[in-house]
Amino acid sequence: MPERLTEMLMDTWTPLIILWITVLPSIYMAPMNQSQVLPSGSSTGLKRLTEEQRVLNRSKRGWVWNQMFVLEEFSGPEPILVGRLHTDLDPGSSKIKYILSGDGAGTIFVINDKTGDIHAMKRLDREEKAEYTLTAQAVDRDTNQPLEPPSEFIIKVQDINDNAPEFVDGPYHATVPEMSVVGTFVTKVTATDADDPVYGNSAKLVYSILEGQPYFSIEPHTAIIKTALPNMDREAKEEYFVVIQAKDMGGHMGGLSGTTTVTITLTDVNDNPPKFAQSLYHFSVMEDVALGEPIGRVKANDLDIGENAKSSYDIIEGDGMDIFEITTDAQTQDGIIRVRKPLDFETKKSYTLKVEAANIHIDPRFISGGPFKDTATVKIVVEDADEPPVFSSPTYLLEVHENAAINSVIGQVTAHDPDVSSSPIRFSIDRHTDLERQFNINAEDGKITLATPLDRETNMWHNITIVATETRNYSQVSRVPVAIKVLDVNDNAPEFASEHEAFLCENGKPGQVIQIVSAVDKDDPKNGHYFLYSLLPEMVNNPNFTIKKNEDNTLSILAKHSGFSRQKQEVYLLPIIISDSGNPPMSSTSTLTIRVCGCSSDGIVQSCNVEAYVLPIGLSMGALIAILACIILLLVIVVLFVTLRRHKNEPLIIKDDEDVRENIIRYDDEGGGEEDTEAFDIATLQNPDGINGFLPRKDIKPDLQFMPRQGLAPVPNGVDVDEFINVRLHEADNDPTAPPYDSIQIYGYEGRGSAAGSLSSLESSTSDSDQNFDYLSEWGPRFKRLGELYSVGESDKET
16 A cells, blocks of 8 residues: 555656756756856856865856756647756857757757757657757857857756557467466566656556456566466366556556467376276187287277376286287277287187276376276177197107008097087198108098108108198198108118228238228117127138227237238238127128238338339339330320321311312212212101101103114314313203113101291292302401302303
8 A cells, every 4th residue: 555655646746846847947047056157257267176275165167057858759839948058157248159069959959049048849759869968158259259168968858658568579378287286387478668767657567467367367567477276177278368468657547558468378287097988898809810919909098198198008807818918009099909829719718808007107296186097898709710620749759660561550640620510630641741652641540651661771750741631621721740760670781881901011920910990880779889700611710810809899800920922922802791789680791802012110011012023123113103104205205296297298278268279178988979868867857747658769760762872973183172071061961861860859848837948949939040149248258258259150151
């Protein structure tokens, strides 16, 4: 209340004070200061005071005025009087002239040079310029000599309330969480007023809400917007439109105002739990559905949005917790129920689950509002499907001895139809896994039998696939792998591990080990191999060698005496019998070759059979190799000489292209001419489709009677040889009885599908004489010579 009273008093007295300040200078401009008036004849209008004068006297200046003021936006029929200048040197004789200079002098402000009255000629706007600095001076009107120094003064433009408040940053947008308490800060707005904030209340703003109550409030002086109602719910209303007013003059009557809008949006908080659309869900699924396949969706709706609406789903109860699982769809926030384990209609036909949906992000402020989760019941019915047969085991392992008889039973597989109808099952072998068809299976009972003999040493394992098919629905098929292991029997005799050749030194000692041999057996007995070694019965008392079995299942060959000689006997053959410990035991005889060699004193073999023959001559091994190398070199030289000789006698290189006589190549074998019918097999040209035999060659003799040839007249000397030959050639051509006779060779078949057509020239419409060989010159340099030869031939015929 005191503040309100103070504002009322200020509003009453402020106009009066402004009027008094404005009018008073124009009413009385007499000296009102205590300055002493200086004599008019003084050369200086104002002197500085000394320290002595400051105590006893005070200087009086000649100018007397107060600070001048003028109201802005003032307009009238005549210019407004701002103030009056006067000096005590003015006796009223009109000899003094007042001069005004500075801001706006002569344009905005004009002075009466006689009276010193200052008038404002234009309307002034304080917002454009708040004050003007001017300089006044009194001069002698006749001489224009200054009577006193110039003096500076200020004219201030007094403010009036002519500008309304403005919200520069409007319109505004703000957010505040829903369910906020009363007084929660929302935002702050700011208005500006161009009027003078110091003088009066023109720029004193007061804020208020025109629209938006009772939801929000605003601080009148700070413009802070706050919530005015508690528990505003975004789900009920999300956006509010608030109108804010700013009024100057402290909000009193007559003040100017401006408005702006503030759009306030309530942001979401997690104040709503998820809620299932229905309490019971029903789903059905085929029993042969694939694992991980979705069978249904449930949805818990949440009125919140964004992160606050996200929920997670879980199965908390039910008889199918290990059979089914539920996951959350990140896009739709649905709960997807999937199959986790195989279903079986014959075992269990329905399941009941209890599903829970709970918020992921919970606001602690609203925990007391209740649990942020919900539950629903899901019933799942399993429907019967025609399932493929089921084997009694996922894999089978069978064993069979390699000497098992053909058609003997190796093992059996079993399968059944899990459906209620229980269709009969037929068994078969996938032949892609048994390409050699070594096994068969009984289609009715699944017994696997042997079709071909087995050999463990060739293939120890056989992997086949058995197929079970329902007889009522051939599309229902199941497969199972069957591994067949071939068991070993003692059917292979032992033998030497490698072809051994022992070397015996001539200077060896009795009992010296000549060679250690080992044996191998393709069989694989359970207790390992154990071999027995012996000599042939007729070799038991061998005078030269004996054998000794070692603990590591090997055999040592020992010499019985010394003094072996290569000249006496170079090679010894020692047959050895090797037997295994199988049942029945198997044995084989292997022969060991023992070669007598010459050795050094350390027992190192130096030479065996080759040097034994050259030692009597006194040649060493190195000398023998050198002789052989020389012989080979001589043979190579002889062969090269003969080859070069032959090439020299029969040159094929044409040195001169123009010398045709050098282009003759001679052959030892000449053809038989037209009567040679044995040079090729004519049967290849016969038609295999229509000719059973072959058509022989037919030489046709003329049917004309023999006409004796007239005797040839003797050729006179000097007759042209060319003419003589032409005469004889004409007689031979016209004599039908002269051999060779015309020969007709029938070709029954020239081939089928040939793009070249017939090779016969009988139907050809052209002859050799009609052909033009000019195109040979266009075939390039390789055919240039051939083209020249044919062109020469054509020119010769023309001549």
